[in-house]
Amino acid sequence: MNIHDTLANVAILIASRRQAASLMGRNEEEALWRYVRALSDFVHVTGQVYRFEDSFGGAAPTERPLVSPRLGEHEGTFAQLAVELLLKTLAETLEPEQKQHVCLLIALLSFIAETGQVDEVEDFFSNQLEYAPVVIVHFTKYEEAQAWMKGVAEPPSPAHLLIGDDYHQFWYRREDNTRGMYRDYAIEPAMEALTARGIPPQLPSFATRVEAEEWLMSHPANPYAFVAIAGEHYFAVHHRRLKRHSLHHVASALNAWEEHKKAVELDTALEAAARSDGGGE
Numbered sequence: 689m690n691i692h693d694t695l696a697n698v699a700i701l702i703a704s705r706r707q708a709a710s711l712m713g714r715n716e717e718e719a720l721w722r723y724v725r726a727l728s729d730f731v732h733v734t735g736q737v738y739r740f741e742d743s744f745g746g747a748a749p750t751e752r753p754l755v756s757p758r759l760g761e762h763e764g765t766f767a768q769l770a771v772e773l774l775l776k777t778l779a780e781t782l783e784p785e786q787k788q789h790v791c792l793l794i795a796l797l798s799f800i801a802e803t804g805q806v807d808e809v810e811d812f813f814s815n816q817l818e819y820a821p822v823v824i825v826h827f828t829k830y831e832e833a834q835a836w837m838k839g840v841a842e843p844p845s846p847a848h849l850l851i852g853d854d855y856h857q858f859w860y861r862r863e864d865n866t867r868g869m870y871r872d873y874a875i876e877p878a879m880e881a882l883t884a885r886g887i888p889p890q891l892p893s894f895a896t897r898v899e900a901e902e903w904l905m906s907h908p909a910n911p912y913a914f915v916a917i918a919g920e921h922y923f924a925v926h927h928r929r930l931k932r933h934s935l936h937h938v939a940s941a942l943n944a945w946e947e948h949k950k951a952v953e954l955d956t957a958l959e960a961a962a963r964s965d966g967g968g969e
Contacts, residue, residue: 735844756798
């Protein structure tokens, strides 16, 4: 079983423990299980899944892993409270597979501590709903992204890239060194929802994109904002890790989003029809 499948199975354990804590009214424990889930989400969106796997040698730990001493530097944080919960859960768990999953989560928390990312994860957990989907790298042109994708020996995966102003999902599979990327409509749902509520009549207005970008550097969107450039509406998206904004022409972006949804619906209908025809033979 590869690391992605293992983390998917671990997510099932987290969900069941979180649900049990919620049903029992143990709100603090339920919040800690949400934090533990955020750990897994964080390594995924920042492309660190294989880096994490390398930290424990590629074989999921089956015995109690060493807890990073650096966690002691974060007294009172979610990280410290979570490792205490995980150690308690490990001691109380009898089923071997579940024990292995808990061990993996302890190893994950130690990985975050050893790589100096505890504060970043705490921020990600507390504020992730207020941030745009994470992007790890920006390219001006598609060809630049392709050259990077093909040239990096161990690229971060999975992860979002920004090519121009467009999100792309990048993936890499270590087992056979396959890799690829595709256009991903990560912020269009938010743009659609905010536009439906009504674009504010009074917008920051600029003659050129350069002027808009300069203004946004000192007035960052949180994480989204509408601006006007040369009389046209744009949707500004703040990418905190990259310290930049992408700017999306509202009318064009929403048209592309509608075409994408139609294409997905058509593909889904064709697949359903194919399954139905096959089942009738």
